């Protein structure tokens with residue numbers, strides 16, 4: 001009997017660097033970025049229904065049911081595969097929204113992989129990544145599940161294996177709109193493409209940082225505080241900032257000092273996403 005119910009992790013990502021090379025005619029920006037996963041994320045439960053209905057039972061503040069990336073992913077997969085089954089979905093949401101750690105994109109990717117399994121569609125990763133890209137620029141890397149150097153708008157992926165330190169991630173209590181940062185006239189849009197692989201040291205900057213820190217003093221403050229202990233970086237368009245540590249104990253020590261005034265969490269960096277590790281264990 002095939003499984004009819006499944007609980008899967010939906011991990012966060014970090015952008016270890018992010019360069020903006022230019023703007024395309026459609027307004028999207030050409031990037032070069034390095035994605036790594038965190039062993040930290042949401043947990044989503046799926047239960048197959050035979051009436052074709054897709055129902056997300058967990059309400060999200062400010063996100064209507066049909067606009068939720070989980071529902072959008074399930075609906076598109078159902079339409080494109082011609083599947084007659086439906087699904088009930090519950091999520092334990094711990095990832096902050098608009099934090100630059102990719103929660104929405106990750107939820108969409110987990111849903112594509114989870115329903116491909118439960119609905120027994122037999123789609124391959126290329127098909128799921130192509131559908132995923134129509135939902136968001138960051139969805140394909142979560143579908144692939146391997147740390148990657150990304151180009152284009154984030155869809156041209158080359159797997160990489162950077163170090164896997166422990167990270168302290170600070171979560172300023174502001175939500176940053178990706179579209180707002182990318183439309184700022186002051187954004188750097190002319191970084192030179194990196195042509196050498198692996199990406200040479202000294203390229204770890206995030207081109208969004210000057211614009212984000214100008215607009216969001218809370219993000220600037222978090223970067224300054226964390227910068228007293230380690231190299232502090234912005235992920236994506238923020239708001240989260242992060243720094244790496246050689247051990248959990250060291251990350252915990254700094255966390256204890258900083259989280260008196262700021263929210264944050266400690267998590268291990270991972271080059272294979274915990275979603276893929278879990279799916280592998282089901283085979």
Ligand SMILES: C[C@@](CO)(OP(=O)(O)O)[C@H](O)COP(=O)(O)OP(=O)(O)OC[C@H]1O[C@@H](n2ccc(N)nc2=O)[C@H](O)[C@@H]1O
Pocket residue numbers: 015027028029030031033099100101102105135136137138139152153154178179180182235236237238
């Ligand atoms: C910048 C990155 C880096 O990981 O991170 P986040 O901070 O959002 O996580 C992403 O590429 C974001 O991807 P994602 O969050 O999926 O963006 P989308 O929903 O596709 O796009 C939101 C809006 O941002 C702008 N946008 C996004 C990506 C891109 N390469 N160029 C853009 O100009 C567009 O105006 C688009 O309408």
Ligand SMILES: Nc1ncnc2c1ncn2[C@@H]1O[C@H](COP(=O)(O)OP(=O)(O)O)[C@@H](O)[C@H]1O
Pocket residue numbers: 062063067068069070096097098099100101102103104105107108175176178236238239
């Ligand atoms: N399942 C979802 N989880 C998070 N955000 C979602 C989801 N579905 C839709 N959204 C919308 O997508 C926006 C970006 O969310 P998210 O991916 O968490 O941020 P970021 O791209 O900054 O990492 C949210 O502010 C929210 O309006």
